[in-house]
Amino acid sequence: MDSNDQEHVRSLIPFAQMPDDIFNSMIPFITLKTYAPSKMVFKRGDADLLLYWLMEGSVDLLDKSFEARNRKSKDENARYVLDSHEPHRLTAITTSNCRLALIPRSTLGEFSENLDAGISLDRTLEDDDGVDWMSALLSSPLFEFIPPANIQTLFSKFEEVEYAAGEVVIRQGEPGDYFYVIQSGRTKVERQIAGKAQLLAELKAGDNFGQDALVSDEPRNANVTMLTDGTLMRLAEPDFEHLLMAPVIETVTLEEANEMIAAANPKTYILDVRNPKELETGKIENSLNVPLLLLRKNMPKLITDAIYITTCNNGKRSKLAAYQLNESGFTGYVLEPNKET
Template identity: 35%
Template sequence: MLLIAFNGPMAVDVNSEDALRIRKLVPLATLPGPLFNDLCNEITVEEIRDALLFKKGDTENDLFYLLEGEVVLQAEGLVIEVVSSAHESAKFALAHQLPRKIDAFAKGVVRFVRVDAEKANNPPALEYKEESEMVVVEEEIDENSDDWMTILLKLPIFQRLPPANLQKILLALEEVAVVKGEVIIEQGAEGDYFYFLKSGQCEISRKPTPISKSIRLAVLEKGEIFGEDALISGAPRTVSVTALTDVTVLRLDKNRFVALIKKPSLVFVGYEEMAALRDEGGAVLDLRPLDEFERGHIEGSVNVQFFSLRMQLKSLNRDKPVIVVCRNGRISEAGAFFLLKHRFKAFILKGGMESVAEASKEDSAESRNETKADAPPQVEEGTPMPEERDAGPDEQLLKLKKENEMLRRTVKQLNDRCSELDEEKKRIEDRFTTLSRHFEQLKHMLRKLKNDA
């Protein structure tokens, strides 16, 4: 059979139907608007008939995407798969492993694009800045779009994942219809699935105690993800999620979530690395219960309960690192994942406060050893020390500098402690104001009951 190219390459107009098709390809769907526009200026649409796109053994580092027609994937003359542009699998690159393991042959007329793999998989980062409490992003998601895959891939968490992971996730997602009023996640239950809200609305609620009424925390809209907290921490569900309307969700089981999403997303740092991040202006969030926090915490850290983390987002700076801390690191993983969902630079202190305790023990041991090693010999009272007898002006100056540095450190510690006490005072005053308000309400209710009697 004669293999011929049907037409030469055609440039991609960013407003064309071809560009709309390309916009839905994986991982190109994750590119911010400006980067996608640059990509369209660099690539072309090619059209061939009954010809090879690539052959086994090729090492050219390009991703081939099918836009129209059918491509036969074959090895040694044996047909392995026929990929049609109408099928969901066409959103992924054709047999992208290098060197190529199989031949790709155009069945009839085929239109396709080839994209440099490095540019597709490792695009330059764009910064998202926060001004006047508003988040400025490159591109808004069309809420009326029926292309759930594009919406999903634009989420910050998925933009961090390797293309191979994205393909496995999309192929493994299970669609489930839920009727209005049905509970999707129940507080206290074991975590089993991670969810993407394909359509409809859901309510997040929490019961502070088993006998109290549920408190609404938030409303989830189409295109949001939920249910990851318990999968990450291994703890029971901390909230309930209920369908406010008839909804459709896509879910991914726990094992795939951990392997494909959790592990590639989370970043752990040690105690010294945390200190370096704090020097860059990073904030430390302590997710432990208040009583644990008050018994001991990292200097300058802020205590935030995990279920109220959503309400603290406006107080955080997206341009600075956020280090999340808990007792042993497990709850921190869920907290960091939540921050990553909202485009924060989140890190986890490896081992949590338990690692801080270990580091403190080591520092104390080293300090004791140094003290013993540097301790002066015992002398009789009134006998001048050798350095006092023999030290010249330079040695005395050096000694004074060391003492001055120690005093400066002490003053800093006292100032920090003073700031902590001021914050504690403010919290107590706020609590007193709230209690006074409640007391006045109770007095009013008591007077009303007496009058009614």
């Protein structure tokens, strides 16, 4: 930390109120970190060992209703910690290139014992009802792709629907119409195979479902039934496509894919998500094959920091594969359908 940075940190609260000897003893524990735009600094509901001050740039602070308040480094309240609560009551997302000062919460706590009572760490007190469905959804890696300005619009489009135990929410074979997030209650996901119901999963509050049919434009591939009474939040297909899917799905040409593979920075693979029998008609040289229905099951075998470019015969399954990869924290692109073989 150079002298200019040290002077800036010294002006922040509570450092500005500390005796020199206490502030100087804290300097080794203070870290300055840079963030690109649209990055999540911390998330509502998370326990965090660090405290954050905005040195440069601007961030959006989102409360439990996803109402956003923008804080700029030039604002007077930028002298205060972004959110001192543990767990966090706010979500912080950068809206520009930012630099933040970080210090371990426990370190400041120890030194605070030497300070006058009443040092204010925070000016953003919020009512805390615990982690809700919006916080759970926001924790998805997908939200790294969503522009911060769109987040409030996205959540405003959800509508609340009550369901009774035993009620079917989604029927296998029907067209997709909504994306769902469970606000309360539990559901089961079953697939009919040869007339028999195969249990795929049980979902709880905070989990989501229904996106596969919307992304692939294929019929629903499973039944979803309420195990208990519950409340679901649903997002209509047009809003899902515009606000959630469009920022996530990015295409590349075969020429661009080959350039990425040759550069190998990071290592890049073409992932064919067709069934093995379909490969008899031909496939891209050196491509990997993981059928779409087995992709989620095989994700633990994939390389975390690699890039996967998905392909099929018409682009529908490859879009869903790329969505699933990005949803799970991987980096997935779609090979342009008219370039696929």
